[in-house]
Amino acid sequence: MTRTPILPYIIAIFMVVLFMAPLVVAAMTSLKSPSELTQVLHLPTELYFENYVRAWQQMGRTFINSLLITGPAVLFSILVGTMAAYPLAYMRGRGGKLVYFLLLTGMLVPFQIVQIPLFLIIRWLGLYDTIPGMWLVHTAYAVPFCTFFMRNFFATVPQSMYEAALIDGCSKFGFLWRLLIPASTAGLSALAIIQSRYIWNDLLFAITLTNSDQARPATAAIAGFASGLQVEYGPLMAATLISVVPVMLAFLLFQKAFVRGLLGGAGK
Structure with missing residues:
Protein backbone atom coordinates (compact mmCIF):
# COMPACT_ATOMS: atom_id res chain seq x y z
CA MET A 1 0.00 0.00 0.00
CA PHE A 49 -25.59 46.66 1.37
CA GLU A 50 -25.61 50.44 1.12
CA ASN A 51 -21.99 50.19 -0.03
CA TYR A 52 -23.06 48.27 -3.15
CA VAL A 53 -25.87 50.75 -3.81
CA ARG A 54 -23.44 53.68 -3.68
CA ALA A 55 -20.86 51.80 -5.73
CA TRP A 56 -23.33 51.05 -8.51
CA GLN A 57 -24.69 54.60 -8.50
CA GLN A 58 -21.20 55.93 -9.14
CA MET A 59 -19.90 53.26 -11.52
CA GLY A 60 -23.01 51.75 -13.14
CA ARG A 61 -22.65 53.61 -16.43
CA THR A 62 -18.88 53.12 -16.51
CA PHE A 63 -19.35 49.38 -15.96
CA ILE A 64 -21.38 49.25 -19.19
CA ASN A 65 -18.66 51.32 -20.89
CA SER A 66 -16.06 48.75 -19.84
CA LEU A 67 -18.11 46.00 -21.46
CA LEU A 68 -18.50 48.05 -24.65
CA ILE A 69 -14.77 48.80 -24.72
CA THR A 70 -13.39 45.39 -23.78
CA GLY A 71 -15.37 43.16 -26.15
CA PRO A 72 -14.60 44.89 -29.48
CA ALA A 73 -11.06 45.84 -28.42
CA VAL A 74 -10.24 42.20 -27.65
CA LEU A 75 -11.76 41.09 -30.95
CA PHE A 76 -9.93 43.71 -33.02
CA SER A 77 -6.55 43.18 -31.32
CA ILE A 78 -6.71 39.40 -31.74
CA LEU A 79 -7.81 39.73 -35.38
CA VAL A 80 -4.95 42.08 -36.27
CA GLY A 81 -2.43 40.07 -34.24
CA THR A 82 -3.51 36.83 -35.91
CA MET A 83 -3.25 38.29 -39.40
CA ALA A 84 0.25 39.58 -38.60
CA ALA A 85 1.38 36.37 -36.91
CA TYR A 86 0.44 34.08 -39.80
CA PRO A 87 3.06 35.23 -42.33
CA LEU A 88 5.69 35.65 -39.62
CA ALA A 89 5.22 32.03 -38.54
CA TYR A 90 5.98 30.70 -42.03
CA MET A 91 8.25 33.43 -43.40
CA ARG A 92 11.85 32.41 -43.88
CA GLY A 93 14.92 34.60 -44.15
CA ARG A 94 16.18 37.76 -42.50
CA GLY A 95 13.21 39.87 -43.59
CA GLY A 96 10.78 37.92 -41.44
CA LYS A 97 13.07 38.03 -38.44
CA LEU A 98 13.57 41.78 -38.82
CA VAL A 99 9.83 42.47 -38.94
CA TYR A 100 9.27 40.16 -35.98
CA PHE A 101 12.00 41.94 -34.00
CA LEU A 102 10.52 45.35 -34.76
CA LEU A 103 7.12 44.17 -33.54
CA LEU A 104 8.63 42.80 -30.35
CA THR A 105 10.22 46.16 -29.57
CA GLY A 106 6.69 47.54 -29.29
CA MET A 107 6.22 45.39 -26.18
CA LEU A 108 9.12 47.18 -24.50
CA VAL A 109 7.69 50.70 -24.85
CA PRO A 110 5.88 51.76 -21.66
CA PHE A 111 2.71 53.75 -22.06
CA GLN A 112 4.07 56.67 -20.06
CA ILE A 113 6.59 57.46 -22.83
CA VAL A 114 3.89 57.93 -25.50
CA GLN A 115 1.17 59.26 -23.20
CA ILE A 116 1.31 62.90 -24.32
CA PRO A 117 1.75 62.25 -28.10
CA LEU A 118 -1.03 59.67 -27.95
CA PHE A 119 -3.34 62.14 -26.23
CA LEU A 120 -2.63 64.74 -28.91
CA ILE A 121 -3.20 62.27 -31.75
CA ILE A 122 -6.48 60.98 -30.34
CA ARG A 123 -7.73 64.53 -29.79
CA TRP A 124 -6.67 65.52 -33.34
CA LEU A 125 -8.63 62.54 -34.72
CA GLY A 126 -11.72 63.67 -32.81
CA LEU A 127 -11.80 60.44 -30.80
CA TYR A 128 -11.06 61.90 -27.37
CA ASP A 129 -13.57 60.76 -24.73
CA THR A 130 -15.16 58.23 -27.10
CA ILE A 131 -15.48 54.46 -26.97
CA PRO A 132 -14.16 53.99 -30.56
CA GLY A 133 -11.08 55.94 -29.50
CA MET A 134 -10.48 53.42 -26.73
CA TRP A 135 -10.90 50.58 -29.23
CA LEU A 136 -8.25 52.11 -31.47
CA VAL A 137 -5.73 52.67 -28.68
CA HIS A 138 -6.13 49.26 -27.07
CA THR A 139 -5.93 47.52 -30.44
CA ALA A 140 -2.80 49.39 -31.52
CA TYR A 141 -1.04 48.86 -28.20
CA ALA A 142 -1.92 45.15 -28.09
CA VAL A 143 -0.74 44.24 -31.60
CA PRO A 144 2.89 43.42 -30.62
CA PHE A 145 1.88 41.06 -27.82
CA CYS A 146 -0.94 39.41 -29.81
CA THR A 147 1.40 38.90 -32.75
CA PHE A 148 4.12 37.46 -30.51
CA PHE A 149 1.66 35.10 -28.80
CA MET A 150 -0.06 33.79 -31.94
CA ARG A 151 3.13 33.60 -33.98
CA ASN A 152 4.65 31.21 -31.43
CA PHE A 153 1.40 29.25 -31.31
CA PHE A 154 1.19 28.96 -35.10
CA ALA A 155 4.79 27.77 -35.15
CA THR A 156 3.73 24.64 -33.22
CA VAL A 157 1.52 23.56 -36.15
CA PRO A 158 3.56 21.08 -38.26
CA GLN A 159 5.03 22.52 -41.45
CA SER A 160 3.86 19.37 -43.25
CA MET A 161 0.25 20.38 -42.59
CA TYR A 162 0.86 23.68 -44.38
CA GLU A 163 2.61 22.03 -47.32
CA ALA A 164 -0.06 19.33 -47.68
CA ALA A 165 -2.81 21.95 -47.76
CA LEU A 166 -1.06 23.86 -50.55
CA ILE A 167 -0.53 20.65 -52.55
CA ASP A 168 -4.25 19.85 -52.23
CA GLY A 169 -5.10 23.19 -53.78
CA CYS A 170 -5.84 25.22 -50.67
CA SER A 171 -4.79 28.84 -50.90
CA LYS A 172 -2.62 30.44 -48.24
CA PHE A 173 -5.54 32.54 -47.07
CA GLY A 174 -7.79 29.48 -47.05
CA PHE A 175 -5.25 27.55 -44.97
CA LEU A 176 -5.40 30.28 -42.34
CA TRP A 177 -9.19 30.40 -42.02
CA ARG A 178 -10.08 26.77 -42.70
CA LEU A 179 -7.26 24.89 -40.96
CA LEU A 180 -4.89 27.02 -38.91
CA ILE A 181 -7.42 29.04 -36.88
CA PRO A 182 -9.65 26.03 -36.06
CA ALA A 183 -6.52 24.17 -34.93
CA SER A 184 -5.52 27.13 -32.74
CA THR A 185 -8.73 27.69 -30.77
CA ALA A 186 -6.93 26.99 -27.48
CA GLY A 187 -4.37 29.70 -28.19
CA LEU A 188 -7.04 32.16 -29.28
CA SER A 189 -9.03 31.47 -26.11
CA ALA A 190 -6.00 31.98 -23.90
CA LEU A 191 -5.10 35.20 -25.70
CA ALA A 192 -8.69 36.45 -25.41
CA ILE A 193 -8.66 35.93 -21.63
CA ILE A 194 -5.28 37.65 -21.25
CA GLN A 195 -6.34 40.59 -23.39
CA SER A 196 -9.75 40.96 -21.74
CA ARG A 197 -8.13 41.04 -18.31
CA TYR A 198 -5.58 43.63 -19.42
CA ILE A 199 -8.09 45.89 -21.17
CA TRP A 200 -10.70 45.57 -18.43
CA ASN A 201 -8.19 46.51 -15.71
CA ASP A 202 -6.57 49.37 -17.64
CA LEU A 203 -6.42 52.68 -15.77
CA LEU A 204 -3.79 54.78 -17.55
CA PHE A 205 -5.61 54.92 -20.89
CA ALA A 206 -8.87 55.46 -19.00
CA ILE A 207 -7.75 58.58 -17.13
CA THR A 208 -5.76 59.98 -20.07
CA LEU A 209 -8.20 59.57 -22.94
CA THR A 210 -11.59 59.99 -21.23
CA ASN A 211 -13.06 62.61 -18.93
CA SER A 212 -16.77 61.86 -18.64
CA ASP A 213 -19.15 58.96 -18.08
CA GLN A 214 -19.81 58.95 -21.82
CA ALA A 215 -16.74 56.75 -22.39
CA ARG A 216 -14.97 56.43 -19.02
CA PRO A 217 -14.46 52.76 -18.00
CA ALA A 218 -15.10 51.30 -14.56
CA THR A 219 -11.48 51.49 -13.41
CA ALA A 220 -11.53 55.30 -13.59
CA ALA A 221 -14.76 55.41 -11.60
CA ILE A 222 -13.33 53.08 -8.96
CA ALA A 223 -10.29 55.33 -8.61
CA GLY A 224 -12.71 58.15 -7.80
CA PHE A 225 -13.57 56.53 -4.47
CA ALA A 226 -10.07 57.39 -3.24
CA SER A 227 -9.27 61.09 -3.07
CA GLY A 228 -6.44 63.02 -1.48
CA LEU A 229 -8.49 63.70 1.65
CA GLN A 230 -10.66 60.62 2.06
CA VAL A 231 -10.93 56.99 1.00
CA GLU A 232 -14.41 55.44 0.99
CA TYR A 233 -13.34 51.89 1.76
CA GLY A 234 -16.81 50.32 1.85
CA PRO A 235 -18.00 51.53 -1.59
CA LEU A 236 -14.47 51.10 -2.96
CA MET A 237 -14.37 47.41 -2.03
CA ALA A 238 -17.91 46.90 -3.31
CA ALA A 239 -17.06 48.52 -6.66
CA THR A 240 -13.89 46.45 -6.90
CA LEU A 241 -15.77 43.19 -6.35
CA ILE A 242 -18.38 44.17 -8.94
CA SER A 243 -15.63 44.88 -11.48
CA VAL A 244 -13.93 41.54 -10.78
CA VAL A 245 -16.99 39.45 -11.66
CA PRO A 246 -16.83 39.57 -15.52
CA VAL A 247 -13.13 38.64 -15.73
CA MET A 248 -13.54 35.89 -13.14
CA LEU A 249 -16.52 34.40 -14.98
CA ALA A 250 -14.63 34.49 -18.29
CA PHE A 251 -11.68 32.66 -16.76
CA LEU A 252 -13.87 30.01 -15.06
CA LEU A 253 -15.75 29.33 -18.30
CA PHE A 254 -12.63 29.03 -20.47
CA GLN A 255 -10.00 27.86 -18.00
CA LYS A 256 -9.29 24.57 -19.81
CA ALA A 257 -8.71 26.33 -23.12
CA PHE A 258 -6.63 28.93 -21.28
CA VAL A 259 -4.30 26.26 -19.84
CA ARG A 260 -3.97 24.47 -23.18
CA GLY A 261 -3.21 27.75 -24.88
CA LEU A 262 -0.44 28.64 -22.43
CA LEU A 263 1.07 25.20 -22.99
CA GLY A 264 1.42 25.96 -26.69
CA GLY A 265 -1.53 23.94 -27.89
CA ALA A 266 -0.19 20.61 -26.65
CA GLY A 267 -3.72 19.26 -26.47
CA LYS A 268 -4.78 20.06 -30.05
Whole structure:
Protein backbone atom coordinates (compact mmCIF):
# COMPACT_ATOMS: atom_id res chain seq x y z
CA MET A 1 0.00 0.00 0.00
CA THR A 2 1.51 3.28 -1.13
CA ARG A 3 1.29 6.35 1.06
CA THR A 4 -0.06 9.50 -0.51
CA PRO A 5 2.31 12.44 0.07
CA ILE A 6 0.56 15.22 1.94
CA LEU A 7 3.13 17.96 1.30
CA PRO A 8 1.70 18.91 -2.13
CA TYR A 9 -1.77 19.25 -0.57
CA ILE A 10 -0.41 21.43 2.23
CA ILE A 11 1.33 23.68 -0.29
CA ALA A 12 -1.83 23.84 -2.42
CA ILE A 13 -3.99 24.78 0.58
CA PHE A 14 -1.49 27.43 1.63
CA MET A 15 -1.49 28.96 -1.87
CA VAL A 16 -5.30 28.99 -1.97
CA VAL A 17 -5.46 30.76 1.39
CA LEU A 18 -2.74 33.21 0.32
CA PHE A 19 -4.50 34.20 -2.89
CA MET A 20 -8.03 34.17 -1.47
CA ALA A 21 -7.23 36.26 1.63
CA PRO A 22 -7.36 39.68 -0.14
CA LEU A 23 -10.64 38.76 -1.83
CA VAL A 24 -12.18 37.62 1.45
CA VAL A 25 -11.07 40.80 3.25
CA ALA A 26 -12.46 42.92 0.40
CA ALA A 27 -15.79 41.06 0.57
CA MET A 28 -16.04 41.56 4.34
CA THR A 29 -15.13 45.24 4.06
CA SER A 30 -17.76 45.79 1.35
CA LEU A 31 -20.46 44.57 3.74
CA LYS A 32 -19.43 46.65 6.77
CA SER A 33 -20.92 49.92 7.94
CA PRO A 34 -18.59 52.93 8.24
CA SER A 35 -18.29 52.45 12.01
CA GLU A 36 -16.90 48.91 11.55
CA LEU A 37 -14.32 49.59 8.84
CA THR A 38 -11.44 49.88 11.31
CA GLN A 39 -12.02 46.26 12.41
CA VAL A 40 -10.39 44.78 9.33
CA LEU A 41 -10.37 41.07 10.20
CA HIS A 42 -13.73 41.00 12.01
CA LEU A 43 -16.90 39.77 10.37
CA PRO A 44 -19.59 42.44 9.90
CA THR A 45 -22.20 42.44 12.65
CA GLU A 46 -24.85 43.17 10.02
CA LEU A 47 -24.83 43.17 6.24
CA TYR A 48 -24.53 46.76 5.04
CA PHE A 49 -25.59 46.66 1.37
CA GLU A 50 -25.61 50.44 1.12
CA ASN A 51 -21.99 50.19 -0.03
CA TYR A 52 -23.06 48.27 -3.15
CA VAL A 53 -25.87 50.75 -3.81
CA ARG A 54 -23.44 53.68 -3.68
CA ALA A 55 -20.86 51.80 -5.73
CA TRP A 56 -23.33 51.05 -8.51
CA GLN A 57 -24.69 54.60 -8.50
CA GLN A 58 -21.20 55.93 -9.14
CA MET A 59 -19.90 53.26 -11.52
CA GLY A 60 -23.01 51.75 -13.14
CA ARG A 61 -22.65 53.61 -16.43
CA THR A 62 -18.88 53.12 -16.51
CA PHE A 63 -19.35 49.38 -15.96
CA ILE A 64 -21.38 49.25 -19.19
CA ASN A 65 -18.66 51.32 -20.89
CA SER A 66 -16.06 48.75 -19.84
CA LEU A 67 -18.11 46.00 -21.46
CA LEU A 68 -18.50 48.05 -24.65
CA ILE A 69 -14.77 48.80 -24.72
CA THR A 70 -13.39 45.39 -23.78
CA GLY A 71 -15.37 43.16 -26.15
CA PRO A 72 -14.60 44.89 -29.48
CA ALA A 73 -11.06 45.84 -28.42
CA VAL A 74 -10.24 42.20 -27.65
CA LEU A 75 -11.76 41.09 -30.95
CA PHE A 76 -9.93 43.71 -33.02
CA SER A 77 -6.55 43.18 -31.32
CA ILE A 78 -6.71 39.40 -31.74
CA LEU A 79 -7.81 39.73 -35.38
CA VAL A 80 -4.95 42.08 -36.27
CA GLY A 81 -2.43 40.07 -34.24
CA THR A 82 -3.51 36.83 -35.91
CA MET A 83 -3.25 38.29 -39.40
CA ALA A 84 0.25 39.58 -38.60
CA ALA A 85 1.38 36.37 -36.91
CA TYR A 86 0.44 34.08 -39.80
CA PRO A 87 3.06 35.23 -42.33
CA LEU A 88 5.69 35.65 -39.62
CA ALA A 89 5.22 32.03 -38.54
CA TYR A 90 5.98 30.70 -42.03
CA MET A 91 8.25 33.43 -43.40
CA ARG A 92 11.85 32.41 -43.88
CA GLY A 93 14.92 34.60 -44.15
CA ARG A 94 16.18 37.76 -42.50
CA GLY A 95 13.21 39.87 -43.59
CA GLY A 96 10.78 37.92 -41.44
CA LYS A 97 13.07 38.03 -38.44
CA LEU A 98 13.57 41.78 -38.82
CA VAL A 99 9.83 42.47 -38.94
CA TYR A 100 9.27 40.16 -35.98
CA PHE A 101 12.00 41.94 -34.00
CA LEU A 102 10.52 45.35 -34.76
CA LEU A 103 7.12 44.17 -33.54
CA LEU A 104 8.63 42.80 -30.35
CA THR A 105 10.22 46.16 -29.57
CA GLY A 106 6.69 47.54 -29.29
CA MET A 107 6.22 45.39 -26.18
CA LEU A 108 9.12 47.18 -24.50
CA VAL A 109 7.69 50.70 -24.85
CA PRO A 110 5.88 51.76 -21.66
CA PHE A 111 2.71 53.75 -22.06
CA GLN A 112 4.07 56.67 -20.06
CA ILE A 113 6.59 57.46 -22.83
CA VAL A 114 3.89 57.93 -25.50
CA GLN A 115 1.17 59.26 -23.20
CA ILE A 116 1.31 62.90 -24.32
CA PRO A 117 1.75 62.25 -28.10
CA LEU A 118 -1.03 59.67 -27.95
CA PHE A 119 -3.34 62.14 -26.23
CA LEU A 120 -2.63 64.74 -28.91
CA ILE A 121 -3.20 62.27 -31.75
CA ILE A 122 -6.48 60.98 -30.34
CA ARG A 123 -7.73 64.53 -29.79
CA TRP A 124 -6.67 65.52 -33.34
CA LEU A 125 -8.63 62.54 -34.72
CA GLY A 126 -11.72 63.67 -32.81
CA LEU A 127 -11.80 60.44 -30.80
CA TYR A 128 -11.06 61.90 -27.37
CA ASP A 129 -13.57 60.76 -24.73
CA THR A 130 -15.16 58.23 -27.10
CA ILE A 131 -15.48 54.46 -26.97
CA PRO A 132 -14.16 53.99 -30.56
CA GLY A 133 -11.08 55.94 -29.50
CA MET A 134 -10.48 53.42 -26.73
CA TRP A 135 -10.90 50.58 -29.23
CA LEU A 136 -8.25 52.11 -31.47
CA VAL A 137 -5.73 52.67 -28.68
CA HIS A 138 -6.13 49.26 -27.07
CA THR A 139 -5.93 47.52 -30.44
CA ALA A 140 -2.80 49.39 -31.52
CA TYR A 141 -1.04 48.86 -28.20
CA ALA A 142 -1.92 45.15 -28.09
CA VAL A 143 -0.74 44.24 -31.60
CA PRO A 144 2.89 43.42 -30.62
CA PHE A 145 1.88 41.06 -27.82
CA CYS A 146 -0.94 39.41 -29.81
CA THR A 147 1.40 38.90 -32.75
CA PHE A 148 4.12 37.46 -30.51
CA PHE A 149 1.66 35.10 -28.80
CA MET A 150 -0.06 33.79 -31.94
CA ARG A 151 3.13 33.60 -33.98
CA ASN A 152 4.65 31.21 -31.43
CA PHE A 153 1.40 29.25 -31.31
CA PHE A 154 1.19 28.96 -35.10
CA ALA A 155 4.79 27.77 -35.15
CA THR A 156 3.73 24.64 -33.22
CA VAL A 157 1.52 23.56 -36.15
CA PRO A 158 3.56 21.08 -38.26
CA GLN A 159 5.03 22.52 -41.45
CA SER A 160 3.86 19.37 -43.25
CA MET A 161 0.25 20.38 -42.59
CA TYR A 162 0.86 23.68 -44.38
CA GLU A 163 2.61 22.03 -47.32
CA ALA A 164 -0.06 19.33 -47.68
CA ALA A 165 -2.81 21.95 -47.76
CA LEU A 166 -1.06 23.86 -50.55
CA ILE A 167 -0.53 20.65 -52.55
CA ASP A 168 -4.25 19.85 -52.23
CA GLY A 169 -5.10 23.19 -53.78
CA CYS A 170 -5.84 25.22 -50.67
CA SER A 171 -4.79 28.84 -50.90
CA LYS A 172 -2.62 30.44 -48.24
CA PHE A 173 -5.54 32.54 -47.07
CA GLY A 174 -7.79 29.48 -47.05
CA PHE A 175 -5.25 27.55 -44.97
CA LEU A 176 -5.40 30.28 -42.34
CA TRP A 177 -9.19 30.40 -42.02
CA ARG A 178 -10.08 26.77 -42.70
CA LEU A 179 -7.26 24.89 -40.96
CA LEU A 180 -4.89 27.02 -38.91
CA ILE A 181 -7.42 29.04 -36.88
CA PRO A 182 -9.65 26.03 -36.06
CA ALA A 183 -6.52 24.17 -34.93
CA SER A 184 -5.52 27.13 -32.74
CA THR A 185 -8.73 27.69 -30.77
CA ALA A 186 -6.93 26.99 -27.48
CA GLY A 187 -4.37 29.70 -28.19
CA LEU A 188 -7.04 32.16 -29.28
CA SER A 189 -9.03 31.47 -26.11
CA ALA A 190 -6.00 31.98 -23.90
CA LEU A 191 -5.10 35.20 -25.70
CA ALA A 192 -8.69 36.45 -25.41
CA ILE A 193 -8.66 35.93 -21.63
CA ILE A 194 -5.28 37.65 -21.25
CA GLN A 195 -6.34 40.59 -23.39
CA SER A 196 -9.75 40.96 -21.74
CA ARG A 197 -8.13 41.04 -18.31
CA TYR A 198 -5.58 43.63 -19.42
CA ILE A 199 -8.09 45.89 -21.17
CA TRP A 200 -10.70 45.57 -18.43
CA ASN A 201 -8.19 46.51 -15.71
CA ASP A 202 -6.57 49.37 -17.64
CA LEU A 203 -6.42 52.68 -15.77
CA LEU A 204 -3.79 54.78 -17.55
CA PHE A 205 -5.61 54.92 -20.89
CA ALA A 206 -8.87 55.46 -19.00
CA ILE A 207 -7.75 58.58 -17.13
CA THR A 208 -5.76 59.98 -20.07
CA LEU A 209 -8.20 59.57 -22.94
CA THR A 210 -11.59 59.99 -21.23
CA ASN A 211 -13.06 62.61 -18.93
CA SER A 212 -16.77 61.86 -18.64
CA ASP A 213 -19.15 58.96 -18.08
CA GLN A 214 -19.81 58.95 -21.82
CA ALA A 215 -16.74 56.75 -22.39
CA ARG A 216 -14.97 56.43 -19.02
CA PRO A 217 -14.46 52.76 -18.00
CA ALA A 218 -15.10 51.30 -14.56
CA THR A 219 -11.48 51.49 -13.41
CA ALA A 220 -11.53 55.30 -13.59
CA ALA A 221 -14.76 55.41 -11.60
CA ILE A 222 -13.33 53.08 -8.96
CA ALA A 223 -10.29 55.33 -8.61
CA GLY A 224 -12.71 58.15 -7.80
CA PHE A 225 -13.57 56.53 -4.47
CA ALA A 226 -10.07 57.39 -3.24
CA SER A 227 -9.27 61.09 -3.07
CA GLY A 228 -6.44 63.02 -1.48
CA LEU A 229 -8.49 63.70 1.65
CA GLN A 230 -10.66 60.62 2.06
CA VAL A 231 -10.93 56.99 1.00
CA GLU A 232 -14.41 55.44 0.99
CA TYR A 233 -13.34 51.89 1.76
CA GLY A 234 -16.81 50.32 1.85
CA PRO A 235 -18.00 51.53 -1.59
CA LEU A 236 -14.47 51.10 -2.96
CA MET A 237 -14.37 47.41 -2.03
CA ALA A 238 -17.91 46.90 -3.31
CA ALA A 239 -17.06 48.52 -6.66
CA THR A 240 -13.89 46.45 -6.90
CA LEU A 241 -15.77 43.19 -6.35
CA ILE A 242 -18.38 44.17 -8.94
CA SER A 243 -15.63 44.88 -11.48
CA VAL A 244 -13.93 41.54 -10.78
CA VAL A 245 -16.99 39.45 -11.66
CA PRO A 246 -16.83 39.57 -15.52
CA VAL A 247 -13.13 38.64 -15.73
CA MET A 248 -13.54 35.89 -13.14
CA LEU A 249 -16.52 34.40 -14.98
CA ALA A 250 -14.63 34.49 -18.29
CA PHE A 251 -11.68 32.66 -16.76
CA LEU A 252 -13.87 30.01 -15.06
CA LEU A 253 -15.75 29.33 -18.30
CA PHE A 254 -12.63 29.03 -20.47
CA GLN A 255 -10.00 27.86 -18.00
CA LYS A 256 -9.29 24.57 -19.81
CA ALA A 257 -8.71 26.33 -23.12
CA PHE A 258 -6.63 28.93 -21.28
CA VAL A 259 -4.30 26.26 -19.84
CA ARG A 260 -3.97 24.47 -23.18
CA GLY A 261 -3.21 27.75 -24.88
CA LEU A 262 -0.44 28.64 -22.43
CA LEU A 263 1.07 25.20 -22.99
CA GLY A 264 1.42 25.96 -26.69
CA GLY A 265 -1.53 23.94 -27.89
CA ALA A 266 -0.19 20.61 -26.65
CA GLY A 267 -3.72 19.26 -26.47
CA LYS A 268 -4.78 20.06 -30.05
